Amino acid sequence: MSKIPHFFLPIVLNLLMPLYVISQQSDHTTLLTVKQQLGNPPWSAAWNASSSPCNWPEIICTADNITYLVLQNKSITGKVPPAICDLKSLTYLDLSYNFIPGGFPTFLYNCSNLQYLNLSQNYFVGPIPSDIDRLSSSLQWFDVSGNNFSGNIPPAIGKLPELRTLYLYQNEFNGTFPEEIGDLANLVNLSMAYNDKFLQAKVPSEFGKLTKLQFLWMADCNLIGEIPDSFLNLSSLEHLDLTYNQLQGPIPKGLLQLKNLSFVYLYRNQLSGEIPTPIESLGLTEFDLSMNNLTGPIPEDVGKLQKLKVFKIFTNQFSGTIPPSIGRIPTLEIFSVFSNKLNGTLPPELGLHSKLEGFEVSDNEFTGKLPEHLCAGKTLFGVVAFSNKLTGKVPESLGGCSSLRTIQLYNNNFSGEVPLGLYTLFNLSSLMLSNNTFSGGLPKRLAWNLTRLEISNNMFSGEIPKEVSSWVSLVVFKASNNQFSGSIPTEFTSLPQAITLFLDGNLLTGELPIIIESWKSLSTLNLARNKLSGQIPAQFGSLPDLLNLDLSENKFSGQIPPELGHLRLTTLNLSYNELTGKIPDEFDNLAYERSFLNNPSLCANNPISNLRKCQTKTRKSKTLSPNILAVILVFSVILFMVTVLLTTFVVRDYKRKKLKRTLAGWKLTSFQILKFTKADILSRMTENNLIGSGGSGKIYRIAVPNSEEFVAVKRIGNSRKLDHKLEEEFLAEVEILGTIRHSNIVKLICCISSEDSKLLVYEYMENQSLDKWLHGKRRTEREPSSGLVHPVVLDWPTRLQIAVGAAQGLCYMHHDCSPAIVHRDVKSSNILLDSEFKPKIADFGLAKILAKRSEPNTMSAVAGSFGYIAPEYAYTAKVNEKIDVYSFGVVLLELVTGREANDGDEHTNLAEWAWRQQGEGISIIDALDEDIKEPLFLGEKTTVFRLGLICTSPQPLSRPSMKEVLQVLRRCDPLED
Template sequence: MSKPPPPPSPAFLLFLVYLPLTVISQSSDELAILLAVKRQWSNPEALRSWTATSSSPCGWPEVGCSDAGAVAELHLSNMNITSETPSIICGLKSLSTLNLSWNFIPGQFPTALYNCSNLHVLDLSQNCLSGPVPTDIDRLSSSLQYIDIGGNNFSGDIPPAIGRLSNLQTLYLYMNEFEGAFLAEIGELSNLEFLSMAFNSFAPAAIPEEFGKLQKLKFLWMKECNLVGKIPANFSGLAALEHLDLSGNTLTGPIPSGLFSLKNLSYVYLFHNNLSGEIPSSIAALNLVEIDISMNNLTGPIPEDFGNLRDLTVLSLYMNRLSGEIPASIGSLPSLVSFKVFTNNLTGVLPPEFGQHSPLEGFEVANNRFSGELPKNLCSNGALIGVVAFSNNLSGEIPASLGSCETLRTIQLYDNNFTGKVPPGVWTIPNIKSLMISGNSFSGSLPAKIAWNLSRIEISNNRFSGQIPAGVSSWSNLMVFEASNNLLSGSIPGELTWLSHLTTLSLDGNQLSGEFPTTIVSWRSLTSLNVSRNKISGPIPAAVGSLPDLLSLDMSNNQLSGEIPAELGNLSLTTLNLSSNKLSGRIPNQYDNLAYETSFLNNPGLCAGNPALNLRNCSIRGPNSSHLSSKYLALVLALALAVLFAIAISTLVIVRDYRRRKIRQDLATWKLTSFHRLDFTEANILSNLTDCNLIGCGGSGKVYKISIGDSGEFVAVKRIWNGRKLDSKHGKEFLAEVEILGTIRHSNIVKLLCCISSDDSKLLVYEYKENESLDRWLHQSKRKLIGFGSIPMGRGSLDWATRLKVAIGAAQGLCYIHCDCSPPIIHRDIKSSNILLDSKFNAAIADFGLAKTLAGHGDAHTMSAVAGSFGYFAPEYAYSTRVNEKIDVYSFGVVLLELVTGKEANCADGNTSLAEWAWQHFTQGKPIVEAIDEEVRHECYLESMTTMFKLGLVCTNSSPSTRPSMKEVVHILQRCNPSVAAGKNKVGPEFDATPLLGSSTYLSSYRNSRKLSGTDGYIAYSV
């Protein structure tokens, strides 16, 4: 029988009694420390859960505790912290993880953290820290394993003391202003696994050979670090390396064969260097998973040995000068997912085995000289997303197998020699969004039914024939339909006008006949209409003049007759061509000027008042008309003028008296609701709503500039009125603007002073902005503005400092409504014409008539209909009404691109929007400097301009989740130049723009991680 256990000792019992008291005491001390930290950070709203009523901080979402109940982790990323790190934080003796990333922490490196003796992880990335990194940084905890100080403004040299942090496994120094030499001492960090030094302006130097001693290194990121010379031969000693990115430098010489003996290497990025020579055949010795050596000057053939890399999933060789044929063995690789060789000098036949043995998703071979047929088995494994093979010499028919490939989203085969009919299944692939097959010899008729989400069809310059089917009404999501230069016949079906999302319609160069449809009210998004070179007859429908976004109209070379509808004068067209028809009568007054001198040629029946238009003068009668004597005409004219003068004087007196009486009678029916202290009354406003004060007309009303009193100050008045009662649409816009602007107080949001309303009219009274809207300053010289009021000096009068100031101000206003309003507000119509400028060019966001509030920050919200302006609204807005703040981020990205390129949002290059044009410019490897507006391009500002261009790209990413928040956008823009962010208007030669913060991270990480759906290929542009 076993003996019972001895009773616990008195000392042990005493320990059990005092243990809870010790834990309570420790918890209380740590609670007090954290509350003190919160106070020193000015109580940020994000830490509202930190309250003194808590029994322990371990329940707070930002706090992690050890098993013993001590605070061990603080996760304070993106908490809007704007003060320095308090030293009291090291009173948390068990603190091992401190994450303060993505805040606005100022000052120098927080040496107070030297006292955090148990620190293992320290993340200070994406803040406002500056100055040199301390030379005694090795005083940080000896147990430190992870440090990230990327995305700050640290400068000078990297201190050698970093090499003495012997336990470091991760060292991130990316995106700062380091300018010294590369630190050889980093090679002494024997435990280092992750090293990032990308996006720094180091002095030009070779990669230190000491880096070859980092035996445990898995990740090396040295993009755009001013590397020169050759890749060190001793890199072959980096046995654990999995990810190597040396892109964007000036490395020279061949890729060393020893590099590819790295047995564990999974990724190689060497693109955008000045590497030259051929790809070494010894690459076959490596068990590679991903190879990206794109955007170089590599020459010679693709090595046969690539076909031996059985684990290879991604092969990107695009934008080089490679020649010869693709080795047939590459087509048989069993793991290949992505194959990109576009823009080279490759020839021969594409290996027919492509896709048959691997889960191929992306196949991009455009801009080469391939011949023969397209491989028939590209989708054999049911994973293919995109086929991009345009601008080659390919022939034959489209493989029928593509018609049953349900995963396909884009087919781009334009500018080849394909023939035959398009397989029927291709039109109805469930997920296809773009079909671009122009410039071939395809034949057959158009289908009555297409895939539900097919938004772009480009079939120009082929041999399609027959009528446009009445079933075209089911093409409900189509946005672009280009079918120029085919053999289409019959009339244009009225069902085509039902496509409410259509933005571009090109049917020119066909054999269409009959009259043009008269009911086109659904074309509310149409911006370009081209039906020239057909046989269309009858009158031009007056309804064409009601298309609100139409910018380009070409109906030339037809058999149109009758007068040009006066309604066409309502359009703000950038292109108009009605030449070579049978039109008659007087042209609309709005087009009776030299800007449209070639718009009406070869219409003998037309006349104009301006003789410079080469049309018959409307005052000259035909040869068979009776002539009155000149004396009689003069007498009649004199009498008519006298009568008119007398009538005018009498009318003015009567109208003046009537208006005075009417205003006095009506004042009682008007209600004024004030949101600020006013020094005017409703009588001041109502008595000045005259056409001489009219300065603009918008979609929801007229805008007046009205003087208030003798102070010389003005207000802007928007009148929402339809003659009788406010309709439902305008009523909702009025209520939205009043509800939102009436409660907002921010210097970058236009100030709503008051609203004045009656039964049949609503007035919104704003502060007046002397310099009007941004679009007039950027684009006035490129187009004929049709409107009211004075026009500023024009594009080119805004220097770069002012443009940057405008961008920062507008971003701050947008950030406020997204982040600081409760609930958050989506503007939904951000564009350059809705950014107003005061006399000092301070920006303010205006026109909240389409804005919506969100139930919760970041939540998706259902919109009843697509709103916004073409060229600005995000792609997801065209197919989903479930949206969030990221649609405003997209629109603001377009504004940034306008500021840096000077181009308009919706006509950057032909039928291409500015966002699409910018992405194409970037991915085709063209220098960003070529995209910058020549009016402001200057070498002193190129870094800042490049930053804004890249930020515009990031904001206009097709995937909403990859766009930054407006808080991040503000952070990045402010770093472009602190003096501009502080409100100074001049930028001198000392301009020192910080390298891109945030957006380079997005562009690089998105490009490297997105595999297929990102921005380094052509698939993304149509997906």
């Protein structure tokens, strides 16, 4: 081919230049048309006729041609303008994380140069078109995950020859997926996970032709049958995840010989047989076969995996001993083999050569001692070894392991005294030592964050120390069947967070103390089988949440306080005491027929069980004459009026002077327009306005002067100087709520601070917190026409409305705040409800701002509340949004089941109980709250229940984002259509 002479070049350039200018002008016009068709959204302000599109934030140009259009997370609610495909050089189109409705936009067939197409996390519906292969033949990336696509995945998708990434996960596909996917010879990433409506199907053997495949994610796809032997041809495979299916049969021999395998997740299936050997994937870092029916021994080859970080085989039928070589793996972080039939001694070198974080060996038949060096790396977060045959003392080294958050050694044969340092480990939240032969006394101090202490059925002795009042975080204390003696100190009644207290079966004596600070959260108190005496305190009747009371087999005397009748007790046992008199009328029925056995001097008006009928006696009363009574009454009234007037003047003058002195020490910082002064707030913080209290202080309901409005005031601290923890919580609350604005996040109006106390003033939420509606005493309302009283319950539409609103608030924090905010204490008591039951998230004292969304932060101490804490707290200190997702999943389960977060069996919580219900195939109807058990909306309730399960997945990576959670909930809510 001859070259163009030099003198022709200017002529050629002059001819081409108009074409280039026309092309640029055409693309410019196209984008302005797209902007107009999208309704001129605020983010498109830079899109104007006077600037170059290559300078617009959403545009990337290559050689002055528009090649990238990125409209991710722009809150687009309309359909996609077809004019986009008039951008002839467009190769990259990202429309993800919007609210785009309608069917698949087939006009994209006209984008002839498209290589990257991302439509994920939108509202697309209907089927993927059967002629999907009409998309650009150069397409390499196709992502439609997180939508509502249904029907079949068409076979034509296997005719996109250059496709490298295919993401179809989290949709509503209810048909089949084709074996033709195996024809995608260049495919590197394939994900169809969380499409549980797929028709049951086997994994096509044709998938074995994907020799370039590196990432395969088909969790919860309704897979059945065996893993095909053709998978042995996946020579490039690095990440294999087939969890939450119904796969059966053995793991193919040779699968663990694939040289590039790094991650193997096959948990929650029905796989059987042994782990195949040899294991030659020496790059394997995470290996999870948990919750299957696998048998046989743990292969010796596992000890050769020198890069292995996570080893999980729990809940199987494995037997034999653990190879000692596993203890010498230098990278091992998580070792989880619980619920098997393993025996022998534990590898003594576990933890010595690696920074071990999680150690879970419970529910096996291990013997011998705990390994001495579990915490040698100072990173151990959990020791879970209950229900074995372990013996000897607890290693002293654990008493210095400050990273520990949970220790569960119950149901073993441990002996000796517990290392004293174990009780005060800074981060420890649960210590469970029941059913051993431990000895020694109770400690005077506990870790500041310890919520659960269980030491029942041991040989502990001595008195309960008066320093028990410092156990301020304790929620559950079980010390049954030990040898504790002496009296119960008054300080024992001042545990502010206590829900469950068991001291039955000990040698306690003396009278019960007067309650100086009410057990405001106490639900269960068991002091049976001791030698306690005296009268039952009448103050028990003022405990607002007490449901179970057992004082049987003691030496209590006197009458049963009538105040006990104010309680709504589920169980009451006062049997085998020396009580006298008439039982309260509220207990005079068959529901309590076994509550008063062997109290010969008790009686009842309507005899129940062995109680005798009370004898009524009449007495003649002595009365004063009417004249004397009139004189006394007049004199009393006059004296009372004079006293009131004098007191009013004196008190008013004193209060004015005191308030003036007090105001000088308070500083007000406002975040909203105020309708009150700090004097209005401070002067009204009285006991009459007190409506509750939390872990950090009291809460008041205060009327705004000259208005019908109210505000809520939380006082942090008291007369003493604020401690460091409360100061941090106050600063976190102000920093976050003072800057963010969202209709589903409680509004912080101002803060008022002094040296000793901090006041946070919020908008008042008339219906208080969600937990009171779900778990508190049944509320009632009076019918105006008849005056009849009816119970008020949360119906399903209201519960769904609350779920959607709370999810919107968390979604805003995680995805719309920059940097992102993690709440860290999501729970039903921190979801407040206004007069129309609109939810708002509150209490940001533990919240954390993430410096970078992609990098999880670490924290020095565990945060959160019992029953809502994500399981990874047992083995990691990393903080990201997935801990909020777990806690919100627990809230969803509360909304559906009506159960409380810590309401499982003896050692489980609500999330674990719900997973067990699912695993045992129990109908969702049996798990529903009685108040919403009608078949109406059953599909929505089932969806929310399953969403709660997915959110509480043990693996953080398996949990959805809050944006994905919100999308699922909106699909359930007819008001969102």
